[in-house]
Structure formats: C-alpha cells, structure tokens
Amino acid sequence: MHTTVIDLLLEYQVSAPAHFLFHIEAAFDDGHCVVQERLTITPSMKVRSFSDERNGNRFFRLDAPPGVLSVNYHATVELHQPAIPLHLDEAPVTTVPDDVLRYLMPSRYCESDVMSRAAQQLFGHLPPGIGRVRAIESWIHDSIAYLPGFSNSTTTAQEVFVHRAGVCRDFAHLGITLCRALNIPARLVVGYVHFADPPEDFHAVFEAWLEGRWVLFDATRMAPIDRLVRVGTGRDAKDVAFATIFGGVQMLRKDMRVVEGDAQALAVMPRSVSAAPARLLTAG
Missing domain, CATH: 2.60.40.2250 (Immunoglobulin-like)
Structure with missing residues (x-):
C-alpha cells in the first residue's frame, strides 16, 4: 500500500x-x-x-x-492497486458490456475509424490479449518523442501519429485510438502522480478493457502506473x-x-x- x-x-x-x-x-x-x-x-x-x-x-x-x-x-x-495478471484475453465485441461499448467508438481526439489500417498493419498480426496492448504501449514509447509545447489542446491522435511527438495526453490518445481500431475498448485516465523530475502536473494514461476488467497503461513510462491517483476517466481529454x-x-x-x-x-x-x-x- x-x-x-x-x-x-x-x-x-x-x-x-x-x-x-x-x-x-x-x-x-x-x-x-x-x-x-x-x-x-x-x-x-x-x-x-x-x-x-x-x-x-x-x-x-x-x-x-x-x-x-x-x-x-x-x-x-x-x-x-490490485496486481495485474500476466495473461488477459481481449473480449469479443459481442460480449462487451453495454456501458463499455461507448469506449469502442471514435471520439473527438481519438479517430480510431481513420486509424484502422495503420493499427492493423502494426499490430494486427499479434496474438490478441494483454500482450498486444503492451506492444502498442511499447511502440508509442519508442516511436513518439515526448516534447512539451509541440502539441496543443486541439491535437488529435492521428496528428500525433503523423508528427511523432507530443505530451502525455497525446501518448494516451494514440494508445486509445490504436486499441479501439483493433476492437479493444479503451479510455483516458487523468490523475496525480509523483514525478522524479519536476515540475509536477496532471498525468494522462490510457486504460484497456481486457477479460472483463480495466487495465492501466502508460506509454510515457514517466512514473509507476500503480501510483496514479485517479481524478478523471472519460472517452478522451474532452471529458476530463x-x-x-x-x-x-x-x-x-x-x-x-x-x-x-x-x-x-x-x-x-x-x-x-x-x-x-x-x-x-x-x-x-
């Protein structure tokens, strides 16, 4: 604790x-x-x-x-925070609960409909499950530069994908978008967490629905994900x-x-x- x-x-x-x-x-x-x-x-x-x-x-x-x-x-x-199992399956769309289904849909900052082809090319060949979401998390961390000031309040996931730079909310939006494009429900989580390098600020991560539970992911890897104090949960930054x-x-x-x-x-x-x-x- x-x-x-x-x-x-x-x-x-x-x-x-x-x-x-x-x-x-x-x-x-x-x-x-x-x-x-x-x-x-x-x-x-x-x-x-x-x-x-x-x-x-x-x-x-x-x-x-x-x-x-x-x-x-x-x-x-x-x-x-409970421990996360090493193996979790993706939920078939037909079994996604009604109140979770909204997190499969495109939203203002997460254009999963137009990112479907890219998501399939990058991750469609991987076995479904938590390992595929970990692969999305790792790809974003390795491919997107963390550059404060590069993006703004209107930057979308597609723009982050093209320009390859952004801040934590951009990393999270891209993770959400790629998951949704693969029929994995995903949403944004914002909260407080301690950073080793100040200044402190609100931190954004993403959450994917796997085997009947929500699991947190942080493509920035700036802080331990289990130390996040949740403030807001929503479809994207517009909600939080x-x-x-x-x-x-x-x-x-x-x-x-x-x-x-x-x-x-x-x-x-x-x-x-x-x-x-x-x-x-x-x-x-």
Whole structure:
C-alpha cells in the first residue's frame, strides 16, 4: 500500500463574473482510499458539487466575481492497486458490456475509424490479449518523442501519429485510438502522480478493457502506473479537463506537489493556502 499527499493551488484573474467547472478531486475509485481532503476557495463563496456515477468523476461549480480566485485542494490518499495478471484475453465485441461499448467508438481526439489500417498493419498480426496492448504501449514509447509545447489542446491522435511527438495526453490518445481500431475498448485516465523530475502536473494514461476488467497503461513510462491517483476517466481529454471556464479569465498560477512516503511524515507537509475557511470533503 502506498500513501500519497496531493497539494494543488490554482489562481485566476477574473475580469468579469465567470462560471467555473472544476475536476480536481480524487475520484471515487476502488483502487484508492481518500483518507482526508480539504478544499479551500478564496474568496469564500458557494460551491455546488456533483459526481458522475458511471466513472466516479467528481466535479464542483462556482460563480466567481471579478478579482483573484484561489482554489486549493489538499488530500491524503492510500493506494491499493490490485496486481495485474500476466495473461488477459481481449473480449469479443459481442460480449462487451453495454456501458463499455461507448469506449469502442471514435471520439473527438481519438479517430480510431481513420486509424484502422495503420493499427492493423502494426499490430494486427499479434496474438490478441494483454500482450498486444503492451506492444502498442511499447511502440508509442519508442516511436513518439515526448516534447512539451509541440502539441496543443486541439491535437488529435492521428496528428500525433503523423508528427511523432507530443505530451502525455497525446501518448494516451494514440494508445486509445490504436486499441479501439483493433476492437479493444479503451479510455483516458487523468490523475496525480509523483514525478522524479519536476515540475509536477496532471498525468494522462490510457486504460484497456481486457477479460472483463480495466487495465492501466502508460506509454510515457514517466512514473509507476500503480501510483496514479485517479481524478478523471472519460472517452478522451474532452471529458476530463481539470477546469472548464465560462467568462473572461486568465490563469495566474498552477502549483502542484505530489509526495509519496510514510503517512505520518506526509501528514505534516506544508500546505499552500490557509487564507479562507475550508470546505471539508467526504472521503469516498
């Protein structure tokens, strides 16, 4: 079991009244337990929370007045990811559950329909199963350069495949796309994980449906996959943005610390913000 402490600070300059949808809280997930968490909003204001029962995603919304908005999320999470079997089969399409079928379809950033020929040429000859998904993961790692700033928020998997460069979400989108093109349901997972080389940021990986279970894969290999604290799960990045903003807003600051270690020592880690009354959250 691993213990992780998360401390995230977001600051925005709001030029006119704006509406925010945030997606930064640890998800309701069987792979981890939220020991404690705290959300601090400055200035203090009404916050409306809701969750996505299908994936355990948690959201909160607020209306911000002009001025500086500060959002601080602090959490201690215990991870207990189950071991992954060495051999898992792919599920025939006819046996894919109704609620999983949507992850076989093309989506905004994952054009699996137009990538089908490439997927078959690269991986169609391999035996179906977890080994084929591992091969996709390895091919992306070996073939795509990790280049921050090369891609942007509209870059699709097909573009990553052509240009051979991107960041973690691009690696994950390409993995999802190649899996779906081979009739393997796949989806995006975003969360917190400790990186050996800062700066910390949200990390994106992909998840494939194999033999009745979801299995995580990370083609960047930047951090141990079993240390990821899940925040968002969706078809692609459109479903898991950490902030969606309606109005005139400029981001001033995004500071994140993700620390692993002894639970007692981590409990005294300094926090970023203590200026406003905190909203205590219920552990999921």
